[in-house]
Amino acid sequence: MNLLKRIPTGLAVTAIAVLAATGAALAQEAAAVAEETPALSAGDTAWMLTSTALVLLMTIPGLALFYGGMVRKKNVLATAMQSFAICCLATLVWTIVGYSLAFGDGGNLNAYIGGFDRMFLAGLGADTLSKTIPESVFIMFQLTFAIITPALITGAFADRMKFSAMVVFMVLWIVLVYAPIAHWVWGGGFLGDAGVLDFAGGTVVHINAGIAGLVACIVIGKRRGFGSENMEPHNLVLSLIGASLLWVGWFGFNAGSALAADGAAGMAMLVTQIATATAALTWMFVEWLVRKKPTVLGIISGAVGGLVAITPAAGFVGPMGALAIGVAAGIACFWGAVWLKPALGYDDSLDAFGVHGVGGMVGALLTGVFAIEAIGGTPGLIEGNPMQVWIQLKGILVTVVYCGVVSFILL
Amino acid sequence: MNLLKRIPTGLAVTAIAVLAATGAALAQEAAAVAEETPALSAGDTAWMLTSTALVLLMTIPGLALFYGGMVRKKNVLATAMQSFAICCLATLVWTIVGYSLAFGDGGNLNAYIGGFDRMFLAGLGADTLSKTIPESVFIMFQLTFAIITPALITGAFADRMKFSAMVVFMVLWIVLVYAPIAHWVWGGGFLGDAGVLDFAGGTVVHINAGIAGLVACIVIGKRRGFGSENMEPHNLVLSLIGASLLWVGWFGFNAGSALAADGAAGMAMLVTQIATATAALTWMFVEWLVRKKPTVLGIISGAVGGLVAITPAAGFVGPMGALAIGVAAGIACFWGAVWLKPALGYDDSLDAFGVHGVGGMVGALLTGVFAIEAIGGTPGLIEGNPMQVWIQLKGILVTVVYCGVVSFILL
């Protein structure tokens, strides 16, 4: 999300806490003073309530069906159950400690982690505001992100992780991986301060989930019968419903990340649509060229790849940047799922890494390329600011390393 | 819904009618005068239009799938058809007479029933307002409640009521049971005046539907082959889609019942999420303890139980109250469906009573326990107001008796 916009939000959240005397905090303070005191906007609130519903729709039933349709018939319930259970678990974890760690005030450690002051949502009242919307809505909106990220990981080890093990892993992962990284980028931490652009979670959500998935599927090993038995998707109609709901719900994800019903939200929605459609068609046509025929699985995979790649970029690029990102995402995700995976030989059952990891990285980098100052306040490479690409790369690297290492330890 | 907020709404609706000279009416008048003249708020309207769409989504396709997946394969279409047909029937009944009976002015009888002055939506213009939203939107929003309530009942007699009989029963039930009870609680009737708290319909919708379902399944008798034949759910993927859409749509149900896009709506959404996730996990873990394994049907049943129980409480309790209500609902609904039903031996096919009836009562009572003055304006037991629990109990009793008796007569 737009950093300049995000900072006062972070402040409002932590308004009752003592401000840590770090340089970062001082910069934030200055920004907050410059801003007029926010009042509740019914319009912004209406859109954010809606966005929250849309993002929840992405996980249940969206992702549950997208993944459920791709596994073998006997595993469909188990797979869909994972998304549903994670939705419930993440809600509790977020309420108890996750939100506090991600958006609370971490004092001297604020560059790296929030604090425990907001545990059990302490300090939340009916009128507490977060910028122009109630803080309760901000908490809910962010919660839906904390739900879908771990749910995405399940695609990597579908068909083989024990349910009880998954429950434990996911709870720890949200606390130890998701919450810190969300804090770094959006909660006032060092990545945000460093100027990393991540409008709606290319880094926090998708690279993060992709890497965790990659680590998980390597550690856990291949499915029994991998390579010999037929593991074809049992019901692509379910996957198509899932992909469609992901697409529609993603409007809440990306346009909702403007945290307001304004021109930024509108532009985010428009570029989301353009990049998604472009990536879907790109995958389809590449497949049509390489293999003889276009497939349903291909076009929906491409669409999801495009959605992923435009996520960090949504508030920063224009329609032409979206077209370019769409083409790049379509090709890169096709390559990730169809070439890279068999080449390296890991069994990422539903391509959590091939689509979310690869797509997220492509998107994060290209955000640095195609960012337009008039749209999101930051110029990218095409406007003569090559440094932004480097900053984006740093953001990716930090996430990959941290998430990879901690996920590995957890498994 | 919040009574203090609701009263002027009722007034606006009946503004063109002669005010009845009862004490209740006088109290309302005073409240109305105290309120500034409302003007249309685009933000509130945007959210209420959205909420209406979300609540409709709960019935079609949400409930149709939730129930459709739980019956035997041969009955899936018949079951889904019931929800769809009720959606159409209730629309006509509401337009013709239901809205008038529920929210019209009942003159001297206003404590018990609305009047016939708003039949065929007479008096509705493009600019008629209901508080800060167009009255047309208020009518639509309330209509979606009048749709889902009878549709919930069908779960009790799934697999065995004749379609034509169901059509007749439902039309009469909406007119003779739903409309009066909605009037009592929300339309200026005696339950609202008595201070019964029912934010989004725990009493009006869920206890009501649960009791009607219980009566129906007892009167109609068991399914042919009950106990000997295999009646296992034929497709829990459909039920999982349905439960997910119920969950997402319920944001419109509960947060929409604030009738505005404000902090009350945000808090209602947040507590809905927390209570639902908690109840789902509670049911799942109880099942995991009692029977050896967690099931999809268990977790989704728990989620629906949590949604039901938080419904009356949504605008009155905070996150901690929501946690408590979630745990209670998970246990109580598990008990209702898994123990109570076989113990008493009625055949409530899809647990309309076990989940909606039991969950609704638990929620209505606990609203009286956990209500927080700073959130909804009324203190509950934990804030030293034990009377509220007693008031809630009265609300439940009146509904159970009236609904039970009239439903019995209609069958």
Place this chain on the structure above:
Amino acid sequence: MNLLKRIPTGLAVTAIAVLAATGAALAQEAAAVAEETPALSAGDTAWMLTSTALVLLMTIPGLALFYGGMVRKKNVLATAMQSFAICCLATLVWTIVGYSLAFGDGGNLNAYIGGFDRMFLAGLGADTLSKTIPESVFIMFQLTFAIITPALITGAFADRMKFSAMVVFMVLWIVLVYAPIAHWVWGGGFLGDAGVLDFAGGTVVHINAGIAGLVACIVIGKRRGFGSENMEPHNLVLSLIGASLLWVGWFGFNAGSALAADGAAGMAMLVTQIATATAALTWMFVEWLVRKKPTVLGIISGAVGGLVAITPAAGFVGPMGALAIGVAAGIACFWGAVWLKPALGYDDSLDAFGVHGVGGMVGALLTGVFAIEAIGGTPGLIEGNPMQVWIQLKGILVTVVYCGVVSFILL
């Protein structure tokens, strides 16, 4: 949509272009001056963002499932794929040239077609407004209409058109048929100037798609095995989900066409609900009378017929008009699908013409009959303005002839 309201919108869109010196343009200019300078309304924007998501939901997965469930099992993926692919294709076409042709400034030819000045969305900034919403949102909202219209056509030739041929046909059709007709009615073209009422696309979307479908299925010929083989719908549960999502999404379609969150939107939503429910029940009861039993396919077909017929009327008629239109649509679409099709012997597989063509015409005509000045600003026949019926008829004829001829040439 409401012409008087639409004209300034058209203007805002073309504000940076030189105004053509035609009478039509002058009239527009006058209207624009009379209007106060618009500012962004967060409430209106929130509703339009939501409406856009809802209309996209109609096509993916709504229409994909509605059609997918009605074909034979072996064709379900191919059928659903068509809707999904068209969603992607139309996005690109609209971005590149479609929006410009429909809503750009056509200079001297503006009565007939927009220009090329907005190709690749040139001139769009983050703050460009279209009335009270960002232009980006207006573009997206209109795009979702350009997606569903060609997707509807696929119902006529389901089961038999080659995918590659469909891709080419649809791209050309959007450019050569959809964009011009949208321009005529909504973009400042001659049909709008002539006073044709089409609130949300009865003419532009449904008659247009219906006629194109009719032409297509006649030109392409019957399905192999038509009449001898069993072509019964393979999974009406999918169709029921699809119809439900169409219904819910249609709230975005019709109430969103008010382009604001106001009384017009509320009334549009209410009459949509009433007409749809009435048409669904009408078809069901007619079927119950004529054939011995009511069917799922019947009630959902009736619902879609009602949705189609109320589309042009939504902002112009009241609840009683909606009841009348619902009854007429239920009967007419039943007649179109059940009697007309076999009588004439064409093979409109999924009744694109029988439901959308017939329903669209009935709705367009009856808009002229039941329009109420107090609601939409234009009186209809029942308020003593028979001319409006004649104007509506002209609109239908022009669309039928143009769409029929060009679609025929394209095939």
Place this chain on the structure above:
Amino acid sequence: MKLISAIIKPFKLDDVRQALTSLGVQGMTVTEVKGFGRQKGQTEIYRGAEYTVQFLPKVKIEVVVTDDMVEGVSEAILNAARTDKIGDGKIFILEVAKAIRIRTGDTDSSAL
């Protein structure tokens, strides 16, 4: 040993199973099949089009028994599956050369 293959109406499956169990039959194999015969399918109407369902859902029960039980088992199926309406189905009896239980390798009557 004989293979008794009975094609019956699906809703009679449970009755037949019980009848056989009470005769001491310990196993059987059931297949969902579609039957074409004198019983005609309903005419289904989808919008305009009428389809006569040619094939009706039936259930095929296959049970292998020793020769001495053939009579009794046939009788039991006959009684349990009968509704006296057209479409009740058929019983076909075929000679089985050999039967083996996979778990143990037991053959013939001790395999059943």
Place this chain on the structure above:
Amino acid sequence: MKLISAIIKPFKLDDVRQALTSLGVQGMTVTEVKGFGRQKGQTEIYRGAEYTVQFLPKVKIEVVVTDDMVEGVSEAILNAARTDKIGDGKIFILEVAKAIRIRTGDTDSSAL
């Protein structure tokens, strides 16, 4: 009496049914089966992975006829089901010891 069991390509079912009906056959039973044989399944590709479908959808028609009709019925199936491409299927003929119509108890040729 013989049981003629024909495994054919699914889309030929209607042709075969008509051919048999025109010979006077009054009933048959149809099962959806999967066949493995010389005909190889298509290679399906899902994202990276290739799967060769080993088992192809086939339809099994079982019809019991009197001995004198065996020749004609086999011939009819052969002609109706033939496409001259690999995978057309097989006809197997087995002896039936007894047939009973459940509705009436009629046996053997009058049971068909």
Place this chain on the structure above:
Amino acid sequence: MKLISAIIKPFKLDDVRQALTSLGVQGMTVTEVKGFGRQKGQTEIYRGAEYTVQFLPKVKIEVVVTDDMVEGVSEAILNAARTDKIGDGKIFILEVAKAIRIRTGDTDSSAL
């Protein structure tokens, strides 16, 4: 010629297919069936109600072979399908009077 009809546990299908292929068997036909036998189904609980699943999913493999192969094929199935747990299934062997390949009209051993 004999028809070997084996009812096995579904997850053993691939093993059996491979075993038969390596013996030179070129074709077989597979049907999804439900089996009732000594092996009891799990008790499934849906909310309050318990259902004992009476019929378990099994797979029926039908393969027609010449008489000299019967022994070897039975043996191969026995070995491949065996888990030594109750419910492994049965092999039934029936005499086939005639076999025809539809594509060519070849009969008997050359039809297989």
